[in-house]
Amino acid sequence: MSLERKISNDGKVLTIFMDEKFDFGKVQDFRNAYSTETEEINEVNIDLSQTEYMDSSALGMLLNMQKTLSGHVEKFNIINCRPQVAKILKISRFDKKFSIS
Amino acid sequence: MRILVVDDESLNRFLLVHMLEEAGYKDCYEAENGQEALKLAEKIKPDLVLLDIVMPDMSGYDVAPILKKKAGGIYLPVIFITALDDQSSLAKCLEVGGDDFASKPFDKVILTAKIRAHGRTRELSKKTFEQKEELTYYRNSVEREHAIVEHIFANALTINKKAGRYFDYRLAPASSFNGDLFLIEPSPSGGLYFLMGDFTGHGLASAIGALPVTRAFQAMASKGLAVSEMAATINHTLLSLLPVDMFFAAAIVEVAKNGTHINVWNGGMPDLILINREGEIRKHFESMHMSLGILDDGEFDDVVEHFQAEEGDRLLGYSDGLVELTNAEEKMLGEEAFYRWLKNEPDVTVTSLNERIEKFRGNAEQLDDITLVSFYCKPLELDVSPNLTSLPFEIHFALDADKLKKLDPVHDITMMIASQMGLDTLRSDISTVLSELFNNALDHGLLKLDSDMKKTTDGFFEYFEQRLERLQQLESGFVHIDVKLDPDTRLLTIEISDSGQGFDISKVNNATDNDCFGRGIPLIREICHDVHYYPGGTRVKVDFLIK
Numbered sequence: 204m205s206l207e208r209k210i211s212n213d214g215k216v217l218t219i220f221m222d223e224k225f226d227f228g229k230v231q232d233f234r235n236a237y238s239t240e241t242e243e244i245n246e247v248n249i250d251l252s253q254t255e256y257m258d259s260s261a262l263g264m265l266l267n268m269q270k271t272l273s274g275h276v277e278k279f280n281i282i283n284c285r286p287q288v289a290k291i292l293k294i295s296r297f298d299k300k301f302s303i304s
Numbered sequence: 305m306r307i308l309v310v311d312d313e314s315l316n317r318f319l320l321v322h323m324l325e326e327a328g329y330k331d332c333y334e335a336e337n338g339q340e341a342l343k344l345a346e347k348i349k350p351d352l353v354l355l356d357i358v359m360p361d362m363s364g365y366d367v368a369p370i371l372k373k374k375a376g377g378i379y380l381p382v383i384f385i386t387a388l389d390d391q392s393s394l395a396k397c398l399e400v401g402g403d404d405f406a407s408k409p410f411d412k413v414i415l416t417a418k419i420r421a422h423g424r425t426r427e428l429s430k431k432t433f434e435q436k437e438e439l440t441y442y443r444n445s446v447e448r449e450h451a452i453v454e455h456i457f458a459n460a461l462t463i464n465k466k467a468g469r470y471f472d473y474r475l476a477p478a479s480s481f482n483g484d485l486f487l488i489e490p491s492p493s494g495g496l497y498f499l500m501g502d503f504t505g506h507g508l509a510s511a512i513g514a515l516p517v518t519r520a521f522q523a524m525a526s527k528g529l530a531v532s533e534m535a536a537t538i539n540h541t542l543l544s545l546l547p548v549d550m551f552f553a554a555a556i557v558e559v560a561k562n563g564t565h566i567n568v569w570n571g572g573m574p575d576l577i578l579i580n581r582e583g584e585i586r587k588h589f590e591s592m593h594m595s596l597g598i599l600d601d602g603e604f605d606d607v608v609e610h611f612q613a614e615e616g617d618r619l620l621g622y623s624d625g626l627v628e629l630t631n632a633e634e635k636m637l638g639e640e641a642f643y644r645w646l647k648n649e650p651d652v653t654v655t656s657l658n659e660r661i662e663k664f665r666g667n668a669e670q671l672d673d674i675t676l677v678s679f680y681c682k683p684l685e686l687d688v689s690p691n692l693t694s695l696p697f698e699i700h701f702a703l704d705a706d707k708l709k710k711l712d713p714v715h716d717i718t719m720m721i722a723s724q725m726g727l728d729t730l731r732s733d734i735s736t737v738l739s740e741l742f743n744n745a746l747d748h749g750l751l752k753l754d755s756d757m758k759k760t761t762d763g764f765f766e767y768f769e770q771r772l773e774r775l776q777q778l779e780s781g782f783v784h785i786d787v788k789l790d791p792d793t794r795l796l797t798i799e800i801s802d803s804g805q806g807f808d809i810s811k812v813n814n815a816t817d818n819d820c821f822g823r824g825i826p827l828i829r830e831i832c833h834d835v836h837y838y839p840g841g842t843r844v845k846v847d848f849l850i851k
């Protein structure tokens with residue numbers, strides 16, 4: 204099942220909505236979500252409002268996305284984290300590389 | 305029509321009854337004195353009484369008021385029959401409660417006309433009485449139904465006490481049922497949620513929707529769901545439940561444990577405002593959506609507003625009944641006046657605000673429900689750890705190559721543990737740690753994958769492809785998972801061992817900020833109370849301390 208995503212009207216902002224689990228099982232879906240028709244994008248939001256479970260492979264996937272898109276994307280935001288997920292991101296010092304809210 | 309004839313003279317009675325029968329009144333009874341008349345009246349319930357005045361035991365003047373009284377709420381015509389013809393005697397007939405008089409000797413035409421006229425009035429009175437009885441019955445049953453509904457509401461629409469003490473609030477329904485709804489629930493992560501809403505209209509019809517909303521809100525709060533998901537679920541519920549012309553304006557708010565991180569979904573409610581210590585408005589949480597119960601799932605917008613407040617800030621919310629309150633001069637209170645009160649006195653209590661509201665309203669009727677809610681941003685100390693199960697347990701999971709190919713055990717085992725009383729709050733942590741440990745055991749122990757592959761972007765994906773491939777080819781090996789709870793020490797222990805070659809924990813390099821791997825072990829060290837790798841590197845034990 205592919206992940207839900209949304210591109211803003213001006214085509215600049217991509218938002219990817221993760222579901223309940225964000226782990227290695229999502230590798231392919233996640234990669235498709237950020238690498239399909241995203242040449243014009245300069246800002247990426249990862250919406251984690253539904254995400255309850257996350258492990259370190261998700262962290263790897265996020266960094267990998269950043270590496271892949273860093274040529275044209277200036278801002279990476281992780282949005283709508285639940286407290287448990289925010290804790291993992293904080294422990295992993297992801298606030299240095301992503302804007303987390 | 306049943307007629308009672310009271311006269312001590314048998315001849316008079318005979319003449320009267322004979323006359324009545326001739327006129328078509330066949331249902332006649334006779335009494336020869338006052339006492340007998342009263343007894344008989346009680347038994348036969350006459351529709352009209354012809355009463356003599358002068359009798360040996362009781363006079364007609366004494367009998368009439370008693371008859372009248374016994375007739376209760378229905379008009380019982382009493383016609384005096386008398387040979388007296390002085391004005392004062394006749395006037396007294398009416399003064400003691402009689403309705404008319406007929407003089408002896410009787411004029412048949414006049415008397416029967418009078419009987420008919422009084423009979424009509426009696427019939428009318430009977431009908432009125434029956435209707436009154438029906439109304440009383442109906443009113444009683446409505447009152448009883450209301451009492452039942454009120455009882456249910458009082459029990460269902462409860463505000464969580466622990467979380468409630470962080471709030472200053474007032475609900476003022478315009479009628480006995482409130483179409484406004486205010487709910488507070490703690491979240492499993494130590495924060496809290498609140499919901500304030502306003503159903504179309506007020507009174508019972510609008511309050512009835514509060515029940516499903518409350519149940520859904522409480523259930524979702526206990527699971528720690530996101531505000532956006534709560535809004536979508538309640539919308540879905542109400543859409544199928546409410547008639548099309550009814551909907552629910554609502555603001556759903558989550559406040560994090562630190563008391564300052566605020567998420568708001570506002571659909572159709574007046575702005576929630578955040579003011580600082582000086583009473584200046586720092587933030588309006590405007591309604592960004594349509595009310596709940598209107599849009600179908602596809603159209604529904606669950607976008608939530610986030611705001612980082614500061615300690616000491618104050619979040620205020622109110623229903624439109626407040627700002628649309630109109631006084632006797634037809635002037636509305638309005639937002640500006642309300643904001644001014646806050647600016648002039650940033651710490652004004654809800655009680656004091658309410659006094660001002662009442663003063664403004666004066667003699668005017670309150671037409672809509674009014675809700676006013678205030679929350680000061682400060683760290684929350686909600687004891688979220690519920691009672692821990694006192695039942696110690698150990699569960700052993702043995703996964704061989706065949707099972708490992710088919711199953712991802714992490715989610716199921718997490719759910720199994722989290723289903724035990726007091727462990728649900730650890731759900732996310734258990735899932736993360738179990739996932740790390742299990743994947744390490746499988747990837748590196750059994751599948752012999754090397755994390756160095758993940759150094760390049762392509763290698764990262766290649767790693768996962770190889771993982772899939774090698775897993776399919778796996779023929780032997782095992783991963784064992786042991787979960788143990790000791791309620792006395794409040795320790796939850798998870799031990800994982802595998803049939804691989806093992807690794808040297810001291811040689812594992814931790815990730816730098818840019819690496820896409822090597823974060824797992826530091827992560828579990830942070831989350832767990834204790835992490836222990838056994839020599840040989842095929843067995844690891846972690847402890848969670850349940851707070």
